[in-house]
Amino acid sequence: MITKQCKQCQKTFKHSDEDLEYFERIGIPPNDLCFRCTKIKQLCWRNERVFYPRKCDCCQGDMVSCFPPDAKHPVYCNDCWWSDKFDPLKYGQEYTFNKPFFKQIEELINKTPVGNLFIDNSENSKYTNLATNNKDCYMVTASDYCENLAYASYSSYDKDSIDLTEVNNSELCYEGIDLERCYQCQYCQFVRNCNDCYFCYDLNGCQDCLGCVNLRNQKYSIFNKQYSEEDYKKKFKEFALHTNKGVAKFKKLFKEFKDKQFYMYSHNVNIENSTGDYLINTNNCRNCYNLLDCENCTNSIHGDKSKDCMDAMGLTNTELTYNSIACPGNNNSQFCAVVWPGSSNNKYIYLCRTANDCFGCVSLHKHQYCILNKQYTEEEYNKMVPKIIEHMKKTGEWGQFFPMEISPWAYNETVGQDMFPLSKEQAKVFGARWQENLPYTTNKETMSLDEIPDDIKEVDFNKLENAILACEECERNYKLVKQELDFYKNMSVPIPRRCPDCRHFSRMRSRNLMELWKRRCDCTIPTHDHDGRCTREFETTYNPNRKELIYCEKCFSKEVY
16 A cells, blocks of 8 residues: 555545556556546546537537537537548547647647537437437436436436436436435435435335435335324325425425434445445445446446446446546546447547547547557557657656646536536636636526416416526526426426526535545444444545434444334
8 A cells, every 4th residue: 555645635645555456457657646636637528517509510500519619629410420421530640759648639639520419319308418318308417218307417217307316217206316216206315216205315115205314114204203194195285395485494394304313324235345425236346436236446436337447437337447537338448538338448538439449539430549540550559559658658648637728628517516516716726727608698587586476386387488587596597498397287396496507506515525534333322232332433425524423334224124
């Protein structure tokens, strides 16, 4: 094990013996950035949710793009970019050893056309990004196999729902966070296998619950108190959750109740020798978050069925991938960003589709043995790459991810601002740009929020369909599309007074930060096989300065089950 000082934030961090073996295995020097700084640098290369109207630089047709109109490089609509008439090798350039590599890749990025959005095999889902196999979806990102969904991220196999974050296999849900196999649940977080639950946290196998925490296989409960079916329904109506005032009042009551409860140290399920949060069926994964069926991964975020990956984000069926972002179905890749499945043995490639054995390339389509988009023979490629690596070692670039300053996006356009928010001044310290002209308007509203009835049952939906509103939190303008208006009407959800962005950021803030602290179990219940306070220790995303009682798995299970 070695201790290093992060060259960005100056904090110390450790590389374990397993880390050092991994670096030696892939022939990369140990990372000189801590987990947080590594992620901030990577995530600046992934814009999910900021959309701009612009023209296709190929066919001149109107399109929606995640790249701003003033982007330096050409942007093609998906039809043009995926077509055979686009040849990325046309923009290839000779590698020169008298110029830093990152300067050369910057030149290539700035002249090579890229696709407007990263979507595939979707129907009537124009405003989606980094998403596949969706139908009738609107403002849905990093989500797959969904239907009739709006304002959702990191969610898959969902249907007929609005405002979701990390929700899977669910239907008719609203304002959901970390749900799995849920039906008709609203304002819930970390809830599994539940129906008709409202304002609940950490429930499993429950039905018709309101304002409950830590319940298992219960029904007709309010604030964890059991009611008869008749009394539950009567009491439920009294809270008037079909009105904004009723929702606001109950939200306050629920917070007061929730703050007094105890919580398990993690949201992990069936893990072995793993640390992090929201891990399911993982083995030997350290400091990882939102992984499913993964093994031997370190410092990674959002993965499914992946192994032997480190310092990565956005991994599905991925192996031996290091310091990369959005590389599903990749194998043995390092320092890559947004690369389609079926790619392997790549370094420093960006926005490529099924590329193999390539170095420093952009927008390739099923190519092999390319450097800076120039085609080489296998023999030429294998001779050239070691020379480039030696050159990068001399310039101090080898082992570093793409610089933030050459990213096509400003930091506040990217998912980095979602997960590791920075101020404009902080972003500049990292070397990132800041977008001053995000695509929104203010003072353009055609209807005041005061004109909208508080009760959803009294709303005139014909007036709202084309209305422009102003968010009560950020004052930006927003519209209510027909898809969500139909949902609010059918599900008795009051018209939201906040814009979709504010609602999204609120859901993101409700999840713990991706940072681990060492803590000791807070349980003092004598029937839990310990005298006084439990002595078990663990790593948790619950900051020790927080007031909640945090239990180890054994003490938590004794109370809940």
